[in-house]
Structure formats: structure tokens, C-alpha cells
Amino acid sequence: MSKIVNFSKQIKEGDIFISETNNRHIIDEAIHLGAIAVISDVFIPDCSVPQIIIPSDMERLKEEIGKKTYELYGKKVKTVAITGTNGKTTVSFFIGQLLMQQRKSVCVIGTLGVFINGKQLEQNFRSNTTLPFYDFIQIVHYCYEHSVEYIILEASSQGLLDNRLGNYPIDIGVFLNIGKDHLEFHGGMVPYKKSKELLVPLCTKLVVNADDEWCRTVAQNSFLPIVSFGLDIRNTVVFQQENDKEDDITYKFKVKNEEIEVQMRNSGFYNGMNLAAALASLWALNIPIQNVEPLTLPNGRFQQVDNNKGIKVLIDYAHTPDALEACLSTIKAFAKNNIYVVFGCGGNRDKKKRNEMGKVAISFATQAIITSDNPRNENPADIIKEIVRGLDNNKFRIEPDRKQAIISALQMAEAGDIVLIAGKGHEQEQILHDLVVPFSDRDVVNAYFEEEGGLITKNDPVA
Numbered sequence: 001m002s003k004i005v006n007f008s009k010q011i012k013e014g015d016i017f018i019s020e021t022n023n024r025h026i027i028d029e030a031i032h033l034g035a036i037a038v039i040s041d042v043f044i045p046d047c048s049v050p051q052i053i054i055p056s057d058m059e060r061l062k063e064e065i066g067k068k069t070y071e072l073y074g075k076k077v078k079t080v081a082i083t084g085t086n087g088k089t090t091v092s093f094f095i096g097q098l099l100m101q102q103r104k105s106v107c108v109i110g111t112l113g114v115f116i117n118g119k120q121l122e123q124n125f126r127s128n129t130t131l132p133f134y135d136f137i138q139i140v141h142y143c144y145e146h147s148v149e150y151i152i153l154e155a156s157s158q159g160l161l162d163n164r165l166g167n168y169p170i171d172i173g174v175f176l177n178i179g180k181d182h183l184e185f186h187g188g189m190v191p192y193k194k195s196k197e198l199l200v201p202l203c204t205k206l207v208v209n210a211d212d213e214w215c216r217t218v219a220q221n222s223f224l225p226i227v228s229f230g231l232d233i234r235n236t237v238v239f240q241q242e243n244d245k246e247d248d249i250t251y252k253f254k255v256k257n258e259e260i261e262v263q264m265r266n267s268g269f270y271n272g273m274n275l276a277a278a279l280a281s282l283w284a285l286n287i288p289i290q291n292v293e294p295l296t297l298p299n300g301r302f303q304q305v306d307n308n309k310g311i312k313v314l315i316d317y318a319h320t321p322d323a324l325e326a327c328l329s330t331i332k333a334f335a336k337n338n339i340y341v342v343f344g345c346g347g348n349r350d351k352k353k354r355n356e357m358g359k360v361a362i363s364f365a366t367q368a369i370i371t372s373d374n375p376r377n378e379n380p381a382d383i384i385k386e387i388v389r390g391l392d393n394n395k396f397r398i399e400p401d402r403k404q405a406i407i408s409a410l411q412m413a414e415a416g417d418i419v420l421i422a423g424k425g426h427e428q429e430q431i432l433h434d435l436v437v438p439f440s441d442r443d444v445v446n447a448y449f450e451e452e453g454g455l456i457t458k459n460d461p462v463a
Contacts, residue, residue: 004065006134010124018134020058062133066166069137073144074169080281081155083196084176086323087274088154093298094278095152101293107143110154112298112426114139130159148313157195165202170285173203178214178279179322207280210235227284229276229382237280239272243442247300251275251307254291263294266302268330300425302327305442307449310415313439317425321356328364338366340409343422344373345383358387362395367412370398372406373423374431388411402430406444
């Protein structure tokens with residue numbers, strides 16, 4: 001059966017290629033891979049396959065494809081879309097785990113890839129947090145063919161602004177929070193918020209964080225049914241308490257009149273709120289919540305790296321001031337000794353958050369090691385200067401080489417200390433100008449402890 005595809009590398013024999021850039025090299029590649037026709041908004045000279053030309057109306061085509069896909073397949077597959085500055089990936093994975101515990105079949109789409117019932121789908125989809133429209137449409141079709149009942153996706157501000165969901169109907173829209181991120185792209189907080197609010201008209205019901213002012217405003221300005229979560233007893237899902245143990249944490253919630261306990265490892269208050277969002281989403285889907293088994297965090301989210309030195313090493317994707325504070329405040333609550341944090345800020349991204357992250361780091365940590373984090377086209381030294389501006393020199397040290405910064409923190413730490421490595425989480429690369437260099441925080445940590453244990457030598461490539 002022919003598919004409509006707009007990413008040439010996904011083309012299989014018999015597919016139809018939609019060209020949105022009219023790049024001749026890409027069109028020829030699609031034809032070489034087996035495209036039997038090309039849809040574009042301009043005439044392509046000497047094209048070797050039939051052309052369908054839709055002048056100045058490619059967005060209308062997207063709307064029609066979205067509508068037809070929903071009518072054919074989407075009515076059988078319910079869709080939940082999650083937006084917010086922090087927590088989208090974690091909440092999507094929590095919802096997926098809760099649905100699987102209730103014996104539902106579920107697809108989770110987002111920053112970490114595409115997962116069907118917890119297993120990553122090894123297909124050539126692009127790596128955007130919110131997939132491009134035609135990738136998403138392919139997944140809807142795949143889910144229908146494989147009897148998947150629910151799609152849980154992350155809806156980023158840029159993805160919504162780029163219209164990657166088209167006009168595809170969303171059953172539940174989840175609004176988590178608002179913080180400072182991607183402001184250089186959107187041009188400020190107001191357009192950033194408005195981009196996220198583009199999710200509302202696609203939805204039939206909203207789940208909102210009643211403890212977040214922006215989320216409350218979204219709910220108040222909408223005529224849709226609302227399911228709320230938060231600390232107040234008037235919410236549909238009430239986050240009641242957590243115990244104060246370092247590792248195995250029990251969260252307590254009230255969902256309407258029912259008490260629910262959820263157990264997790266290595267977590268904190270902010271993940272209690274993420275759990276509340278997930279429970280509220282199941283409530284909005286009219287799925288009874290019973291016998292919740294322990295949940296796990298996704299890869300690169302407050303992820304512990306085991307070692308035999310007695311040092312607690314945690315890796316997290318936190319790359320905003322709010323997210324970094326959430327991680328460090330959680331650690332501070334159970335830390336008995338020193339806290340070391342390694343982090344940097346991405347280049348060509350919101351500069352205003354850099355110094356804020358520096359202030360957060362030295363407020364909670366014994367020592368911050370300031371380093372690089374995807375400097376892109378900026379000089380790492382310039383980014384670091386902005387992070388440390390006005391900070392107490394005794395509370396931080398600078399090491400632009402990220403690998404060496406991580407090693408320095410591990411060398412300073414002793415048994416009972418905690419090291420948080422923040423900013424990259426699951427990422428497997430470092431972006432330096434036009435170079436994409438393989439790099440994993442976790443691999444650096446593992447290699448360090450293996451070397452300390454005499455398992456590798458300094459001359460080993462991994463070292």
C-alpha cells in the first residue's frame with residue numbers, strides 16, 4: 001500500500017513523495033528509492049515520475065490528509081498530547097506505563113523516540129520532540145494496523161508553531177507548566193505561551209496543573225471540559241504527600257475519593273507532580289486506575305549510575321532554571337554530605353537563562369563545575385562567562401571540556417557525596433559548530449569508574 005511521505009530517507013518502493021522544499025537533490029533521492037509520484041507546489045522540470053502540483057495550498061493538503069487519517073484510523077486510536085516547559089517526556093512515559101498496567105496497548109512518541117508498549121520502534125522517523133506531520137500520520141496508521149489503542153505524544157512549542165500536528169483531533173491535551181526555554185526562538189514569553197496554547201483548539205478535553213498560573217489561565221480561557229491536578233483538595237487528582245527516603249519513594253494521591261499510592265526510585269516533589277498529571281490523564285480517558293505497580297523514570301531523567309565508590313551519581317536532562325532547581329532541591333532534601341553539579345548551557349539558545357542557572361546551581365550545590373553543553377556556533381568560554389557573571393568564585397570552578405568536567409566532579413566526590421550531571425540526559429552527541437561528536441555523560445561516568453577499578457587503562461579509546 002502506498003504511503004504519502006515527505007522525508008526522502010523513509011521512501012519505500014511505491015510511495016508518494018511530498019516535497020515541501022522543492023530541493024531537486026532530495027526529490028531525485030526519493031525517486032531513486034522508489035517514489036512513484038511527487039507532490040509539490042511548483043513544476044519540476046524533467047521529473048521522471050508523474051507530478052501532482054498544488055500551487056500555494058500545501059497546508060490545505062495537510063489538513064485534508066489529517067482529517068482523512070483521523071476518519072479512517074484515528075477514531076480507533078485515542079491521542080493524548082502533552083505540553084509544558086518541563087516534564088513532557090517523563091509524563092508521557094508515566095502515562096504509557098500506567099496504561100500498560102491496565103492492559104492497554106500504547107504508543108509513546110517524543111524526545112526519546114517512538115515506543116510501542118515500552119519497546120522502541122526501529123523505523124526511520126526523524127528525531128524531533130514533536131514529529132513532523134507526515135511522520136505522525138504514518139505512526140497513526142501503524143498503530144491502527146497493530147491494534148494500538150492509545151498514542152501519547154509530546155507537543156513542543158516549536159512543533160505546535162510549525163503546525164506539525166496539522167488539524168489532527170487530540171482527545172486529551174495536558175498542560176504541565178511554563179518556564180524559560182526556547183525564548184530566543186519565540187521572541188519572548190508571550191509568544192512562547194501562545195505557541196503552546198495552539199494545542200487547545202485541537203483538543204476535546206484538557207488536563208491542567210492547577211498550581212501553575214499559566215495553566216490555570218489556559219483552563220479559564222477554554223470552554224473545554226477540564227481535569228485538574230495539584231496540591232489543593234478541590235482538584236480531580238490531589239498530590240498528597242511523599243515520604244523522605246532517598247531511594248524508594250512512596251507517593252500518595254487522592255483521585256476523586258480513592259486513595260492511590262505509587263512507588264518509585266530516585267525521585268522528588270516534581271516527579272510527584274508529573275505522576276499527578278499522568279493519573280489525571282487516565283482519569284480524563286475514563287480508565288479506572290487500580291493496583292498501580294512501581295513506575296520507572298525514562299532514560300536520562302534522574303538516572304542513577306551505579307559504582308563501587310559509594311558516590312551517588314545522577315544524570316538528568318535538566319536544561320532550564322526550573323528543571324535544575326527541581327533536581328537540586330530534591331537532592332538537597334536527602335543529601336547528608338557534599339553535592340556537586342556539572343552543567344553548561346547550549347549555544348544559540350536563550351541567553352537570559354544562563355546566569356539564572358548559575359545562581360540556582362550555587363544555591364544548592366557545594367560546588368558547581370561549569371562546562372560546555374552543545375555550544376553550537378558560540379564560543380564555549382563566552383557562554384560560561386554569562387553563566388558565572390556575579391557568582392561567588394568559591395562556589396564554582398570552570399572546566400570547558402565536558403568530559404574533564406565530569407571527571408573532575410567524580411574525583412572531588414567521596415563516599416556519601418552526590419554528583420548531578422545535568423543538561424544532556426539521554427543525548428549521545430555534542431554539537432560543536434558544524435560537527436556532531438559522539439558523547440554520552442553516562443559513558444564518561446562508566447569509563448571513569450572502570451578505570452578507577454583497574455578495568456581499563458588511560459590509553460584505552462574509551463578513557
